[in-house]
Amino acid sequence: MTTDVAVQPRRAAKASQKRKLTIEIVAVVAIALFLVLVLPLLLSGFRLNLVGRFLALAIVALGIDLIWGFTGLLSLGHGIFFALGGYAFAMYLELNTLGEGQLPDFFGLYGVTELPWFWQPFNSFPFTLLAIFVIPAIVAGLLGYLVFRNRIRGVYFSILTQAALVVFYNFFNGQQKLINGTNGLKTSTSVFMGQEVGSDSMRMVFYITTVVALVAMYALCRWLTSGRFGRMLVAIRDDENRVRFSGYDPTAFKVLVFAVSGAIAGIAGALYTVQSGIISPQFMDIAFSIEMVIWVAVGGRATLVGAMLGAVLVNMARSLLSERFPDVWLFFQGALFLIVVTTLPDGIIGWGRRSFGAAVSKALGLAPTDLPYLDDTPEAEAITETPEFAEK
């Protein structure tokens, strides 16, 4: 019977998949433990803080990968969600530092005597915890709904997200009386859980929290992208009309993914803010949001691991290079992006899988992994053009 023949390899594939998952979990836990237990012993407080910031940026890279790598929507406006998360946490810290009835210092400069209404809920820590990811999610969801409902796609979507970014930037930059405008909110001297945010022990707490959040977000993204939902995202990227004519409403899926991606960026923003000591409208700089995309492109789209790796590597290179040659970093970043796009279209991870994937799989006793983004690579086109069709 044909079914028997078909069942055998499928069972083998299933076993291999299980093995793969186990190996992955072990690897993730090992890396997390290394980051939490070993790395603090190896690095100075300053370096460790840098690593913590990069890991926070790796979280936002995961969000970008979800929306761009998997769903094919290039967002150039993730700075909005990142900053919203950062502002939410910073506002709580401002209020938490003060006694009952006091106002943050900067309000005095602009003659504000009463706490603006939208600051009020940030007295509550549980509310703030929710706000860090719910507010960006709502903003992303709304923006996404308006854009996707009108079937705005491709480059128009990118331009719109960037335009939204500029709008938010200008708004935050100009509102001294509401959120201290261009100066932003300083968090390093604020008090959190009875300690100064900038203190070594508090920084350690935030560092560990970042590692835990990164693992949690990675797990969330893995879950989202591995099942039917993940295949749906890839399907939307490959052919949205086909999805529609198969009876799915792509708008709903896209709005949800964009909101989740925004929420992830919000969490990243909050963690980044407390580790860098300040949140300001600079986080909504156009270049910063584009950099986020570059990290994912460098690491490898639609791979998750690549997004995290790209964020950490690019930022590490940036801090090393800009320490030594402060002027050349931007050139280097541009060159890096060009090199990756022209020679490694699948990023570091894609290149690694192509070159060593088979050997690694074999060593671990696994079925070979599919490459991401087959359609975009010239090699894939060459494969698709079967000889008999080329003749026609």
Added chain:
Amino acid sequence: MSTKVLDIQDVTVSFDGFKAINNLNFSMDEGELRVIIGPNGAGKTTFLDVITGKTKPTEGVAYFKGQDLRKYKEHEIARLGIGRKFQTPRVYLNLTPRENLELSCNREKNIFATLFKKTPTAEKRTVGGLLETIGLDHKADVPAALLSHGEKQWLEIGMLVAQSPDLLLVDEPVAGLTDEETEQTGKLLMSLAESHSIVVIEHDMEFVRQIARQVTVLHQGSVLFEGTMDQVQNDPKVIEVYLGKETTLTPEQMLLLRIAATMAWADDNFADVQQQVILDRLSRKFAHSPEDQASLRDDLTNLLAKEIPLEELVPQLTTQSQREEALMLSYEVISSNQINQSEAVVYQKLLGMLGLPPETVSRLEAAALEELAARG
């Protein structure tokens, strides 16, 4: 009154004043396989757009099983039970055929079911069966980007079936396929027609002949003609549209031409010289300019589709003179190059069916040879 599976009433679609569809009326019964043909720009694809909700009619109504389609969005129409295959194969290239089919097969297409539910075993079994039907079971788990063009076409048809729609809309399923693949596709569609209503849009006339029972010809956004393939191919209006100019060919003359073409095809090789004979006859009869003849030659190869059984054609000859003309033209055609075995067999068969007296036959054969000789 039984409900039509598809009923389109007075639909007009205009884009900035250009009427892609103009007062179109169309209906088909449950379980029918209908082929729609028409020259480029006849509105065939727009017609599918109207049914699937991609384009809303400017005027008129489209009903699917009595439901007004104007009220629904694309994905809602798909859920009503209308599946559409696009002109170029559109599958998810980064997913495997199995995953492609599973996404289509899924019954609960809202977000939460997609997020939290696992694929039910019944659906997995359906997908397995479909993979076998479309001949992709051995490639079920490679990315669809690696499939050949024909396999992608088949996969997309499989995805339609997985949706288990009541009505399949298939846009040019054999474009870019090899002859063998074309025939396979025809068989697949025929077997699907047993349990679905199907609309096929196609250019390939030979393929249309293989699958068609009822054919609708669209022209400039309206229905030009409806009937069986033979009626369509003999209809002067249709010929005019396809040849793109006025012709004075009557259905009877078309019939003669087609019999002659059958003779020419008898050795499975419509040689140029034979085509030339048919064209010469045409041109002498209707005095076409050389340019017209050139374009006619291209159209004829398509129009005079091969392998029409003589049994179908000959009984349609009504008068004695028509029979004589058919004989003469056929003899001319086969004599235009070396008469081979298979041509001789078919010719004998034609003689038998015409039932002309032997002396008439020899007189006509002599006349035909004279004709040929006169032209050198």
